[in-house]
Amino acid sequence: MRLWRSAAPPAPRVAHVLRKYDPAEWGGTETHVAAITRELAARGWGVEVHAPAGPTAADNALAPGVALRRFGAFCPYVGDRTSLRALRAAGGNIVSIDEPLRLLGDRGLALAHVHTSGRIAGGVRTAMRLTGRPYVISAHGPVMVDTEILAEESARRQRGVWDLGSPFGLLLGARRVLEDAARILVFNEREREALAAHHGDRAVCMDHGVDAARFAGGDAARARARWPELGEGPVVALVGRMAAQKNQALAVAAFARGAPADHRLALAGAETDPGYRAAVEREARALGVADRVRFLGNVRPADVPDLLARASLVLVPSTHETFGLAVLEGWAAERPVLFARRSALAGLAQALGDDGGVAVPTLDTGAWAAAMGRVLASEPERRAAAAAGAALVRARFCWTRVAARLVALYAEVLEEAQRSPAPHAARRRAAEGRTG
Template sequence: MRIAMVSEHASPLAALGGVDAGGQNVYVARLTEELARRGHDVTVYTRRDSTDLPDRVPLPGGAVVEHVPAGPPEAVPKDELFPYMPGFGAHLARAWNHERSDIVHAHFWMSGMASRIGAHAHGIPVVQTFHALGTVKRRHQGRRDTSPFERIGIERQIGLGCERVLATCTDEVHELAEMGVPPRQVSVVPCGVDVEHFHPGADPGAAPARKHRYRLLACGRLVRRKGYDQAIRALARIPDAELLVAGGPAPGLLETDPEAQRLRRLARRTGVSDRVRMLGAVAPADMPALMRGADLVLCTPVYEPFGIVPLEAMACAVPVVATDVGGHRDTVADGDTGRLVPPGDSGAIAAAACDLLAEEGTRRRYGTAGRARVLARFTWQRVADGTEQVYRRVAVRHELPREVA
């Protein structure tokens, strides 16, 4: 099957940790890799954001990344890319006129907009993954939401007009229904995790050596909605523990990062600055060991469309304390692989963390159950299985009639 992945701002080649580089990049990269491994012809179309980039970049396994000229060839915040989507779509139309894809999988709403423009003339079916919804972002960010005004209306049009919406969690199905997109139009296929990269270590049953302090870890993009402030406030109620925050710019640039500065001021005000360590960007190769060295991983966003960090922690057999939002409700089994707590409630975070830190046996049991849950439901192979099923159902309905001799 010839598959076109359209991901206008989230390139599979991007370095993770920036404001606009996170879970979507990982999703596109790993799904592309797995589909190519299965023999599919996969091209990822993403925006050219540098003059140094070649037109096409081969990926390991046989897929290709194609850089689309749309807007200036420089870094542009994703919320400012909207005016360039018609040009992006026109490029896709020309590319698919030369070599028609069997299916288009659009990632994020602006990719959906461009994909509809590109696919329309060729009758190519479009599958849409939003990764995040404008209604949710506006609800939580209010006036701080920098999305274009047109976003929510266009998302509704895409949801109703595409062949299939591929949601990453059940919470998204409910949000789409509130927008007017019926559940019968939606299939749920979650994000995944690399279980060979993220693993418990040589002996998953062995207890880690006791450290001077319990270690709590929070990681991801260094943006306000990730709720690191709640983790810091919770730390004030968790004695004999330190908090490591991994993510954001390189360590040498943390001093000038606004969110890092805000969190450090909060740590000083709450009296825990000596127990908070901000690590900055951590190389992907080093993340599993960092997670395995933690007693608990804290995932405390105010909202989270899916959230890959809980899966990474569970794959490493580390229990999770996560806010009861979005994809966390599907990934974290409350009372089995971790604890779900109300968003924005630092007291509840602290209480759950203290309970688990006091019970080493429970932590080990949660860790073992977390690894088993990931292996059963959240490997990239499982994600590709579900995605392939959607592609095939959609493609069958759009097969071109064969010429009769």
């Protein structure tokens, strides 16, 4: 008779690799990684988050079982100090030798999941290929759609600096990251279709998720105590880093023309485009609403639900988004969200079934002012929009559902890796043979 049970196989380990993890400059990618790693850990996966050197104090964003491991990296640019700071904060194509060496030495990792592109991703690619293990990449920015916007942003950030890192990119195979990835995860169907034309079924569209219970539990009274400068009147809120992409300038201009005089505008988010906050402040003064616009700076993720609970309306006037997590957070907080029907946000408008009510089809100030004025004047419209968004979040965008799909995808990738060291390359050769 058997007197013992065989030990269960150890849980697979996965490393999520980012180009930045800083609670003082929190963004959508960090929110996504913190939530998805929490879900993976709850399902028995061994999960780590790898990021360049930064704050080491506990931030309570990662689950207790998720390790944060820092690695050395450097920004291979020279030039203007302000521009260099902007590159480090948002768009710099940084280099790490430390991280690929760590991945090479840690053979216990089953796969890597990289959440950036460029040279950091190239280092992951090289280490995983040398050790015969797969990696997947999540594209949290434009890849083949809205690329002109990306090129414009990159050129603006790199004004006054010179990039000396091209040899590192060549050495690490940074330009082959997508070509050699087991899966390329994107967050809107337009991007998936464009990538599929080059990478076939390795391009996969995924949803983001949101913790509906946490956001619905926001407390307006706590927000009043935390931000007394917002006063006691109605509040319109925009939560997002201070950057041209998030378009706080449009929010201020539309607020000046469309919001009643007793409303205040709360702009919450760390500045990642140096000088942009000052430009928005100048705009608020020029429009005569400086006394009604409050710049809250970086807001801890734990405090965002309270701020949203304080808001009568949430704004997302972004010039472009790869998904639109801020829209989901507003809906989860059971608040109406006025957002731009552009790039991936158009997909959220379609999912909501909105034909122009709270999804503004243009970035024209007049159109935004008119929409804001109409929604703020109608409590029934705000209530209906909030209810529709909250229902959509519960039906489609819960983290449990997103994580289940990701785990299934990981299982496919690991099974393919056992059968062949580069199954996607074999499929690509077969496809080329059929079309040649």
